[in-house]
Amino acid sequence: MKKDSCSQAGENNPKINLGAIKVNKSIPLILFLLVIFGVKIGTVSANTKDSPPPSIEETFSEAGFKTVEESVEEFENYFECDVELPRMTPSISFTHRFGRFYEDKQYNMNHSLAIRFVNKDIRENIYKIDIRPLKNKINFKDKLNLNGKEFTLQDGSKAIYFESHQFNFLVFEKNDLQYLLGIYRKVPNTVTPESLVKIANSIK
Template sequence: MLKKDNKSSLYEEIYPQIGYKTTEGALEDFEKFFGQELKLISFTHHFGWFNNMKFEDDEHFEVTFIIDQKSENHYKIVVWPLNNKIPIKEENVLNTFKLKNNTVATYIEVIGFNSLVFEKDDGQYTLYIDKRVSNIVTPEVIVQIANSIDYPVEIE
C-alpha cells in the first residue's frame, strides 16, 4: 500500500511498477544488450530504464529526474542507438546550436517538453526539459548540459 505522507516512497514504489529501476541497473542492461559502454553525467533523485521490450527497434536508455516538491521540475535524458534514432520533424525545430565538439544540436518542441537532440559516438541523445520551466532552464542551459557529456575517447 502506498504511503500518502512520504512522497519519496511513493515515487520509489510507482516507477519500478511500470518498468523503471535504478539508473545503474538500466545502464547495465543497455550496455550488455548493445555491447558498448555509455558515459553519462551524474545526478541525484533519478530513475533509469532500459527499454527493449515494447516495439521492434524501440530499444533505448532513459534517465528520468523528478523533484517531488515541484512536478514541473521533470527532466529526462534518452539515448537511442544511431541505427534506431528518432527522426526530427522540421515543424518541431525551434533552433540549432553548435556544441563544443562541433556537433550540431537541434532544439525542438514536443508534447510537454522542449528538447535538445544531438549525436555523440554511437548514440542519439535527447535532453528533455518540462516546458513549464523552459523560462528558467533555457536552451543555453541545456546546451551547457549537452557540452558536459564530453569525455575522452579511448583509441585502441
C-alpha cells in the same frame, strides 16, 4: 576493457508522439509523473482507501524503472558498449532519479535507455534523458522547419532544439548514440536552450 561503440540493427523507426495529454493540478503527483513520462498507468497497482498511497520509488519500480546505474549497465551489456551520461544537470532541484532500459522484443528497433529526474515537492521540476543507438535513431530534422533551432556543440556536431506541448527538447548525436534531453515546459526560464547545450557539451 572498453566496449565497442553502440550499434544494433534497425532501419525503420515509427513516429513517436513527444507531446502528452494536458494534466491539471488536481491529479496526484504519482499519476501526473507517470502520464508525463508515458508510462502505462494500468501497470501500476491502485491503492485502496485503507492503504497509504505508494511512494514515488514503489510506483516507478512497479512501472519498470530501476536505479540509473542498473539501467545504464543493462543498456551497456545489451549493446556491448559504453554510455556516457551528461556530467551536468539543469540548475533546478531534484529529489529522485530513475532509469529504465526498454528492450523492444516485438519490432527490435526501439531499444532505448530512459532516465528521469523528478522532485517530489516541486512537480514542475521534471527532466529526462532518452538514449538510443544511431541505427535506431529518430529523425528530428523536420523540427527545423517548424519551431526548431540548430546549435553547434563543442565537438563540431549539430544539435536541434525544439518545443513540444509538454517538453522543450535538445537532440544530438555522440559516441554512436542519439541523445534526447527534455525539460518540462512549466519549469521557470532558468533552463534555456543554451543551458541544454551546456549539458550536452558536458558529455565526454
